[in-house]
Amino acid sequence: MTTLDLFGGSEPGEPERLGSQAVILRRFATPYVPELLPAISGIEAHSPFRHMVTPGGFTMSVALTNCGHLGWITDRRGYRYSELDPQSGQPWPNMPAVFQRLARDAAAEAGFVGFEPDACLINRYLPGARMSLHQDRNEIDFTAPIVSVSLGATATFLFGGQERSDKVVRTPLYHGDVVVWGGEDRMRFHGVAPLKDQPPHPLLGRQRINFTFRKAGVAYTCAHSP
Ligand code: SIN
Numbered sequence: 001m002t003t004l005d006l007f008g009g010s011e012p013g014e015p016e017r018l019g020s021q022a023v024i025l026r027r028f029a030t031p032y033v034p035e036l037l038p039a040i041s042g043i044e045a046h047s048p049f050r051h052m053v054t055p056g057g058f059t060m061s062v063a064l065t066n067c068g069h070l071g072w073i074t075d076r077r078g079y080r081y082s083e084l085d086p087q088s089g090q091p092w093p094n095m096p097a098v099f100q101r102l103a104r105d106a107a108a109e110a111g112f113v114g115f116e117p118d119a120c121l122i123n124r125y126l127p128g129a130r131m132s133l134h135q136d137r138n139e140i141d142f143t144a145p146i147v148s149v150s151l152g153a154t155a156t157f158l159f160g161g162q163e164r165s166d167k168v169v170r171t172p173l174y175h176g177d178v179v180v181w182g183g184e185d186r187m188r189f190h191g192v193a194p195l196k197d198q199p200p201h202p203l204l205g206r207q208r209i210n211f212t213f214r215k216a217g218v219a220y221t222c223a224h225s226p
């Protein structure tokens with residue numbers, strides 16, 4: 001069995017296009033993994049993964065934490081970015097240098113040079129966890145792309161169009177894959193199908209860890225009312 005068999009999926013190669021400004025960079029994150037995993041443990045020790053509640057009152061199946069200046073949160077008051085971890089009242093952990101490097105390098109590979117994220121949402125999926133179709137629209141600056149890194153268990157990524165009802169492409173995301181979408185594809189609906197139970201990943205067991213890097217802009221704490 002080769003190493004690739006062990007980790008499952010395809011080899012690094014040509015970017016796979018999901019749109020004119022959306023690509024999958026297969027295995028792009030693999031060389032960064034030895035530095036990424038200890039960095040995640042450091043973040044988790046400070047701001048643990050937790051299940052947040054949506055404005056509609058549902059508890060998310062995905063557990064999340066953040067690093068960087070801004071962290072994405074949700075509660076009964078809405079979806080938003082916050083400079084503070086609501087659980088600790090403290091700032092989120094700093095974004096580790098290896099995270100910044102990976103985000104910048106992957107964005108550049110996809111054609112978005114000079115990407116400097118100020119927010120990184122870290123999602124943890126266990127079997128059965130899913131992320132329903134949504135747009136990333138809590139950021140202030142839509143000119144910056146979203147850079148999404150997958151580690152551990154294989155997931156089925158759903159990538160739709162500009163409207164919720166548009167056709168959805170389903171594609172597996174393997175350990176080390178990076179998806180970048182920006183420009184005219186920045187507002188495409190996307191999500192993750194319920195994670196299947198599968199043989200444990202050698203490094204991460206039954207879990208899938210995803211981070212999405214964003215340029216979230218200026219923090220705001222209350223909804224703007226006209
Ligand atoms: C997200 O859209 O925040 C997560 C996407 C993923 O887990 O691949």
Ligand code: FE2
Nearest residue numbers: 134135136190
């Ligand atoms: Fe998203």
